[in-house]
Amino acid sequence: MQTTAAVPNVLSIENLTIALPAGADRRYAVRHISFDVAPGKVVCLVGESGSGKSVIASAVMGLLPEEVKPQAGSIKLQGTELVGASADKLRSLRGTSMAMVFQEPMTALNPVMTCGAQVDEMLARHVNMAPAQRKARILEIFRHVKLPDPDRVFSSYPHQLSGGQRQRIVIAIALILKPALLICDEPTTALDVTTQAEILKLILELQNENGTAVLFITHDFGVVAEIADEVVVLQLGDMVEKGPKLDVLTRPQEAYTKMLLKAVPELGAPQRPPLGNAVPLLDVRNLSKTYKTGSWPGKRRIVQAAKDISLSIRPGETLGIVGESGSGKSTVARCIARLIDPTSGDIISGEHSFAHLGVKHLSALRRLVQVIFQDPYRSLNPRQTVGASIIEGPINFGIPRDQAWARAEELMTLVRLSPDALRRYPSEFSGGQRQRISIARALACEPKILIADEAVSALDVSVQAQILDLLADIQQRLSIGILFITHDLRVASQICDRVIVMSQGEVVEQGEIKDVFFAPQHAYTKTLLAAAPGQGFSFAGAV
Amino acid sequence: MLVLLVRRIVATVPVLVIVALIVFLMLRLAPGDPAAMIVGNSGTSADIARVRAELGLNDSLPVQFTHWVGRLAQGDLGESYFMKMKVTHLIAQRIEPTVSLSLLTLLITIVVAIPLGVAAAWRHGGWLDRTLMGFSVLGFSIPSFVIGYLMIWAFALHWNWFPTQGYTRFSDDFWGWLHHLVLPAITLSIIYVALIARVTRAAVAEALTEDYIRTARAKGVSELRVLMRHALANAAIPIVTVIGIGVALLIGGVVVTETVFAIPGLGQLTVDAVLSRDFPLIQAITLFFSVIYVMINLLVDLSYLVLDPRVRY
Amino acid sequence: MAPGAKQPPDLYNDDTMPAPVRRRSLMRRVLSNWSVRIGGIVLLILILMAIFAPWLGTIDPQVMDPANGNLLPGTQAEFVSLAGDSFNHLYIMGSDSLGRDIWSRTLYGARVSITVGLAVAVLAVFVGILIGLLAGYFRHLDGLIMRVMDGVMAIPGILFAISLVALFGGTLTTVIVAIAIPEIPRVARLLRSVVLTVREEPYVEAAMALDTPTWKVLLRHILPNAIAPLIIQGTFVCAAAILVEAILSFLGVGLPAEMATWGNIMADGRAQFNQYPHGVLLPGIFLSLTVLAVNIFGDGLRDMLDPKFNKRGG
Amino acid sequence: APNNDKNVLRMVPQADLKVLDPIWTTAFVTRDHGYMIYDTLFGVDTKGDVHPQMVDTYTKSPDGMKWTFTLRDGLAWHDGQPVTTKDVIPSIKRWGQRDGLGQKMFAAIDKFEAVDDKTFTITFKQPFGMVLEALSKPASNPPFIMPERVAQTPADKQISDYTGSGPYIFKKDEFRPGEKVVYEKNTKYVPRSEAPSGTAGGKHVYVDRVEWVILKDGQTQANALINGEVDMLSWTPPEQYAALKANPNIQLLVPVPKGSYAMHLNHLIPPFNNPKISQAAIMSINQQALMRAQMVNKDLYNTCTSIYPCGSTYATDDTSYFTGKPQFEKSKALLKEAGYDGTPIVLMNPSDFTLLNKFPVVLAQLLRQGGFKVDLVSMDWPSLLARRAKKDPADKGGWNMFVTGWGASDTMNPLFFAPMTGNGEKGWFGWATDPKLEDLKGQFLATMDPAKRKELAQAIQTEVFNYGLYAPLGESTNFTAVRKGVVSGLVDSPVSVFWNIKKN
């Protein structure tokens, strides 16, 4: 980045160290961080969860929680020192010189204020303009961020807009005063891939237009590949590596960076053991589910979450279901596991049909099908030891306690945890470890089919890679069928034999990975694939 | 909107039927005989039997209940056993003092408690917060009659600023009305301030941890605006909900406060009616209070529509 | 390369996974809270005083000596009981209008108040749990149960208690039941809402997938996670019950007037509040102190146990 | 704020006025209300002598079997209509259906007729010695005269028209039960010319308006009086006596004679169906301790062993074994003799009734000293009233004993006193069966000779103790508290009356 040395940096951070209060998981949130952001450039901060990315962003904005304090170093915004600046000073800089876009578009906006009013606050606070002028200006920026029907949006409340639209509002707020620095803290993580692609495009466009400097935080290397000029890699608060995008992504110097890159799954058909023409373990035919919510005297609402879904799973096969949020993936999974009652259709295994059996007669299905859920923090009962959770199923099926316990110890080894861990509580484990425990719990019932509902989506790439690997290993050994639900096409392509693409409760396309992902037929599948960030980058291959 | 209102009102009917049934059974299954009470000290057993028959107390319970409900459906709540007056008339006489006391209390509470709660939430953990929470726990812990007696002793007897008892009608004399209500309203509002301040603090403190507060701060708006326009506006629902639930507390407090300050309101009427076993009166008052409670909470529910644009029934 | 960068973890060796954080035991965490400590110690002292009342300079709380009525605190006087025994007695907190020793009555009254508080809390919480579990888990019962609860809730608690005690007579059982019933819907609602949220938790779904029978799901998975809010609610119910007992006595519909309870002592004292405020204020201090201690204790517990304040711990 | 309006008298009555028909109920406060708005044919003065009130002149035949009465001039209802014998006769008849003495009188009456608008006669078929006492009866129920249309209300229905001919007019539209009762001066009332004394004499009214303010709590009553918010407390709460006495702005008066308290026993069921056991209970009484406990201050009570008000016509201290002082040993001996089996006696305590709730507590301890087992059962006053009507065994919802209070007007004459019955289950609660008592009462009723009456009164007293019917616990002085220098002119009377009061 020698070429830009002549232009003064918009943001320059030097040797920044931020201490954490006593009792936190480590002493420093970040240590010895130094990097610059030049005008018109995008600097990406990457790192696993907890590496200190957000803390840096908050420090720049002056929005650190009271108990977290910068201890050393400096943050200069267009030459103004921000460390130790007064609250008033920071407040006047916020919005005008620096602005921020946050991760959660769903919660970043005040739910009881209209969108227009929330943008207007920015103008009312910082510039002297008549209300009518302000409104004109807001409508203009709404058009600029490509919000449809700006007039309606102006008087809408956040909940009346989609996630992508809300994020556009947040961006409009951030950019309306053309700040010199824009900080984006995982602005697209919560969005669907297609929306994510649009938002990223928008940010780049606006940045180019105004020459804004952008500090972009993400843990998704696809996004990094898409957007960054420079990359800063963090590990547990330490700066591990920094440099221009291509250097870092294709010629990483540090082992940690290499490890991270290697863990990023690739979009490509992997080598999977061939499947015989075995009899399906489970046949799902024309499954539909309609939710009816609201009870008298409230209003009734009807959602048709799954329509006419048919699928089958064979031993040793991994069937993926992909689709955007709300497309009905989880609904299908829950119906198959009979955690909810399907409205119509059939679930057949051997000569049994399970779709409409009463809850008391589901034992056979319970033995056949087990589920692993997305959120590792909530899928284990916090008040039960891990061991008690694991042996619960076997005991329910009539296996003596000792035997169940012995089996649990074996399973712990299988999922690469120490058998001692059985006596501990879930809160003593990290997210990845908990997910392994969930797998062990599911396996304890010796199921033939494992349903993994977004089982790796909440995890860091490195941990995600471990779990995927573990699943593949187990499948190979036990020859079970896996129904793998994900929204991440890269992950799906890594682990599945076949995929089903769902949209709005319906199957739009299904088939082998190589067909669906590399020769998609349906328009929806095509958009989905086109929107995946970082195409053309082969991260693991770089190492 | 109108349909909604009607539906919600209709939905309260089963609740009120249950209230009516509970109250009726409670009264009839209890020992104690209004007839004995009416007859007085020098009456005899024969007198009691005569009065029982006159009041219809010898009929079977279902008969008595259908009788009562039947008349209720026609809007007739019956006549007091003692005072030959319609219970509706008796209740009507007592509404004004109770409503005045409650409204004044509510006013004091809202004016005092909400700013305090917001301030405490803002300086979460600071001295203001601690003092306020200390006060609020204390407010919950001192029986209101003790507070009432101390108030009378200090402000009415010692300093002579306020009357010790009684009530003046609003229409007769506004200042007299206010003069008579200041002490009771303050007494009654203490526990209520404690409650609302606490809830406000908790709700605002929680709102302050929300992402949109960070967004607001990132815009550089002033702290006061962050507190009022963003945090308090979003905390309004729990606060209003508790104000609604607090009506039950308020009614309980009214009974005690009216006794201490000899305010001729519904609270006193209740105690009187219970102590004299005036069944029709007890039934009517309880039903009346229940209707008030249900209606206020209906109002609270409806207020969500205004306070939170996300709420749709 | 930045100094101190760590080696990448080996994908297949679990030893380098973040070391498990040892959770401090719940008990120790709770006891480290100042509110819990202060509230707990005060409560403990009060309970000990109630238990050891006979050895704390007290006399029979019922015996009276009308000639020694309305003595000021600290008076030493000759006590002549109706039975004719006489002895010298120090009236630490003075005497009431019948010449009964307020200190003795207050200490013995602590037994009643604490019993009422605890019994009401236990009763309300227990019945509330049953109803809440039923309503929260068996959705078809929910409508009916909740309408009944709404009905009970719509009757102002004090009115209900006054009526019940007045009508059925002031025995300890009636008073406890009368104070507990209005609290039940609140506990039931709380529990129901907890059940409704907890039953959506993935671990409950997982338990269902493991073929765990419903009653076991309720007892093992749902109830334990509802315990914290219930204990907190229980402390507040307990505090409220102690106050309500006093209010009932104050209104003349509480426990029998001759029984030594804080409410009765104050009800007796209030007749002469202006001349002899000690008859109300001294037992009042004990009452307030107890309620305060229970409230502070509950607040402390809430800070420690409430999931809202304690996001991932559980 | 202080009530400084000279024309408005604000006072706290003895209790809350709920029932407005003084014939229908015996409640003291309803009787007081009756004296405000109604007039009676005869009144009694403080000495107990009877004087004509609405009656101008009367004559009786020498044998006392026929009486003729003439109403005085100027009597008018509040609505302006004149009072005539058409009103008087149904009024007295209605009263005669409810009142105990009235019932006895009508049992003896042969004819009761109007001669003209002003004159009526009563003819007896058997001797009845208490005509004037009955027609002037100050205690509940006094024979108030009501308009004909009102008097025709059946005796077991409450009246709903409150037109009277007394010195005050009841303001029905301002009546708020539990809050206040308002009376206005009856400007058309013509008082008698004699000086007022008791319920007799000239009933002059010097204020335009009397407001009864209902305050239940003693402390509140005292506070209100001290602050001048009310002018007068009809019955000073015992607990407030000392404070009010010490207050220079308050004056304490005693316009009404002392009241008394009595222990009543249930003679229908064991153990008090045995007179010996009843006597044992009476021997355990310690009047001094009981009165001290209930009345708080020694100025407020005295012991009195007679069943009649001490100092009144019939009172004597010839009270058989009863001394008012505890005789525990004798009591125990008697119990042994009678074979008391140790079943606990159910003593009812009206714990909400501040004028009665301490007696039972003390009494229980005394009875235990006297060898009884006692089950002190607390309840509120309404429950007590209900329970005392139950004839079941004590352990099945019945009762054995309770304490209640009476006015001097009740106890001054054995025939006025409701509990003085020996006719078994037809009688008052406790249902004593004592033919001798009934016989003595009959004789008392028939004679007009004062000396004979005195003799009979003594015999009745002796019989009461021998049977163990009930026992007096002592007398209490009921002070009326007024704002000193503001309120004056209270009339001494057997029952509370509120005319002749001046305010300045």
Ligand SMILES: Nc1ncnc2c1ncn2[C@@H]1O[C@H](COP(=O)(O)OP(=O)(O)OP(=O)(O)O)[C@@H](O)[C@H]1O
């Ligand atoms: N208020 C706080 N109190 C204590 N520790 C904190 C606080 N805020 C952050 N931390 C700690 O600081 C470290 C860095 O957190 P930060 O939120 O910056 O991580 P991140 O890189 O943004 O992770 P993620 O990808 O999960 O958002 C973490 O270990 C976190 O636990």
Ligand SMILES: Nc1ncnc2c1ncn2[C@@H]1O[C@H](COP(=O)(O)OP(=O)(O)OP(=O)(O)O)[C@@H](O)[C@H]1O
């Ligand atoms: N319990 C429920 N009651 C009513 N509607 C529901 C319920 N659960 C899900 N839905 C609706 O059904 C639709 C499908 O939801 P589902 O959870 O199956 O989607 P998904 O594909 O798993 O989405 P995500 O990727 O966000 O998990 C959505 O519109 C959702 O709002």
Ligand SMILES: [Mg+2]
């Ligand atoms: Mg972050």
Ligand SMILES: [Mg+2]
């Ligand atoms: Mg899902």
Ligand code: NI
């Ligand atoms: Ni006034």
